[in-house]
Amino acid sequence: MNGHYDHCRFPDTGDEKDCHCEIERYKRAVGITLGILLFQLIAVWFSNNLALRADTFHASSDLIVNIASLIIACICLKITKRKEGFIRGLFACLGTLLLFIGGLHVLSEAQERLINPAIFIVWPVMLVAMAGAAGNYLVHKILGAAPEKHRSSTHEVLSAHVLSDLFCSLAVIASAVIIFFSGWTKADPYISILLAGYIFFLSGRLFSKFLNETRRYRLLSFILVFVAGLSFGQYSVITGTLLFLSGFCFGTKHEECCH
Numbered sequence: 618m619n620g621h622y623d624h625c626r627f628p629d630t631g632d633e634k635d636c637h638c639e640i641e642r643y644k645r646a647v648g649i650t651l652g653i654l655l656f657q658l659i660a661v662w663f664s665n666n667l668a669l670r671a672d673t674f675h676a677s678s679d680l681i682v683n684i685a686s687l688i689i690a691c692i693c694l695k696i697t698k699r700k701e702g703f704i705r706g707l708f709a710c711l712g713t714l715l716l717f718i719g720g721l722h723v724l725s726e727a728q729e730r731l732i733n734p735a736i737f738i739v740w741p742v743m744l745v746a747m748a749g750a751a752g753n754y755l756v757h758k759i760l761g762a763a764p765e766k767h768r769s770s771t772h773e774v775l776s777a778h779v780l781s782d783l784f785c786s787l788a789v790i791a792s793a794v795i796i797f798f799s800g801w802t803k804a805d806p807y808i809s810i811l812l813a814g815y816i817f818f819l820s821g822r823l824f825s826k827f828l829n830e831t832r833r834y835r836l837l838s839f840i841l842v843f844v845a846g847l848s849f850g851q852y853s854v855i856t857g858t859l860l861f862l863s864g865f866c867f868g869t870k871h872e873e874c875c876h
Contacts, residue, residue: 639767640694643687646756646775650680653752660745670726675782676749678719682712682778686771705770712774713824716781720816723785727809734806739797746789753783777823781816788812 657673689708693701756779763772788808795804 724813750786
């Protein structure tokens with residue numbers, strides 16, 4: 618029904634306060650993401666796969682962002698548009714920062730695994746990753762069905778986290794296949810490095826998209842991005858920040874072209 622659920626009263630009343638579809642959408646996303654996380658935590662306990670650990674880290678951050686999105690959607694039904702813009706803008710800033718930190722985590726783990734390669738059982742890891750990919754794709758479809766009026770900065774941040782987690786699962790599958798057929802164990806960290814680069818670029822592009830909404834947080838965000846990276850080592854923060862800025866510049870140019 619035009620992106621609305623069957624029990625939604627908005628199509629009949631025309632009152633936005635009667636539409637709880639955003640809340641319902643995020644509830645479903647939370648349930649699926651929680652299931653993925655629990656399943657992956659069990660798998661990580663029995664395996665020793667870097668990409669799967671990174672995937673589980675992103676599932677954890679996705680769950681945090683999912684729950685935060687649900688809380689924000691509930692709050693925004695009861696406050697003014699001005700306060701809603703402030704809350705969603707702040708969340709967009711923090712959500713993008715969390716995405717960037719996730720990329721730093723992946724890159725840091727990849728660096729460690731290049732120095733100290735580890736052996737793991739391929740098939741269990743691949744099956745878990747396939748289940749994670751299926752769950753993330755389902756969440757991606759749920760979010761993609763949202764009507765235009767629900768595609769706020771909250772929706773965009775959550776969608777970016779889900780998409781990055783989906784690619785994490787695909788990275789696990791790719792590394793497992795390569796290792797199974799070739800025995801090249803370094804496929805795991807190298808694919809993780811490529812994945813980290815994509816996450817950095819995505820977070821930079823996402824931040825540029827929210828520039829107007831988060832203008833008052835711009836300087837603070839860049840400081841937080843840099844400080845957060847310091848804990849992951851010089852190489853990680855330099856690489857991550859450069860890719861973040863390239864994504865930021867690309868997103869800015871894209872917005873200018875669109876307008």
